[in-house]
Amino acid sequence: MKFREITLAGERIHLLPGGAVLLPETETLVVADLHLGKGTSARARGLLLPPGDTISTLEKVLLLIEAHAPRLLIALGDSFHDHSAGKRLLDAERALLNCISQKVDPLWITGNHDGIPVSEVAGDWLEEYRCGDLLLRHIPSAVIPAGHAELAGHLHPKIRIRSRGHVMSRPCFITGEERLILPAIGAYTGGLDISAPAINSLFIHGSAAYVWGAQDVHRVA
Template sequence: MVPLSFAHQEFALTTSGALYWPAESALLVADLHLEKASFFAKHGQMLPPYDSRETLERIAQAIRETGARRIFTLGDNFHDSEGSARLEPHAAGMLSALTRAVDWVWITGNHDPHMEARAGGSIAEELEISGTVLRHEAKQGETRPEFSGHFHPRLQLSVRKRRIRRPCAVIASGAETGGRMILPAFGTLTGGMDAGDPAIVKALQPADTIRAVLPAGGKLAKFTLWQKAA
């Protein structure tokens, strides 16, 4: 984990893409897309059916790493609203154990707007915790501190003449906003959008500066993506 200051509070970003909020003993994860493989299999594209197990194992590891007692998932928890009904018994048991171990809140997203908490936890469209909004998709014009997901941001870098892409968080800051952050997708079977894509920049307005951040070598690496014209 690497420390991260945001909206006048301290957080920690894990290498897996989860964000730990010590003041709330809470772990935030975005875009799990559980049961994505079974969704594609249902439509004729066969994929190994173990994506949910792997994603849940990574959440369990993040809970052990941080000691979190609460989990907030920031939408697109399942790849579709019926995904929770397709969980195979092993993955369903894993999820049920996790939702019993911590206070678990599912925030719904565009992929799973009508999901049911069959394996436990509670459901909300969005929440406000200690003055900070938790929702699936960043709301343009929001001036309160905000955490969201949806865009699956990734940063493309050139390292030793090789191009690599890494999931990252995107943070907007400025005089008109309390700070807003888009978390990387946490799920095993999730692609990504360029962190500096105009859709992300637009969603995070108003802002003075937009940066990509990610753990690197035990420190927080920061890359400026956009700055307001002087």
């Protein structure tokens, strides 16, 4: 499995197939916007979404852990779709979360959907985490301190790709001089095109977008 390496604030960052990031110096795996429990939340409101989204997302995270053997897992907010999602977890979903916490130390960054820590899961909850000169948070900040860089989620970046006469919309990483926004990897998460002002305005000095296939990561913009 091939990754794409970038550098922010002097820190090496590996963009991984699957939409996660590895910080190799600290053996840290970073994921964003899992939105666990989104399906059960929707069904409680009468929306007929099929079950299985939480299992699918957790299995994806577990595969990433098994492939890269990190020491620490950091989830950049909106890991749970709402404050009661932990109470709605099925036994199989709890078992997967327990398996994850046995393989890594999980650290949960609070998001706008899960601003209150979910007590049903193992691991610490923080508003922000600092790894060297990297600031890891949920919502991208307007101003990043000099000499630092930011890893964030929240915006669910996507990009339209034209291929053989067809246009596809794909989740993507988007990065600039001092910032990387991770894609959402939750099964039922939508996305915002990187041309939207909410994303484009964060990269006034230019950006690069990367998508992934089964085994590698490609720059597409």
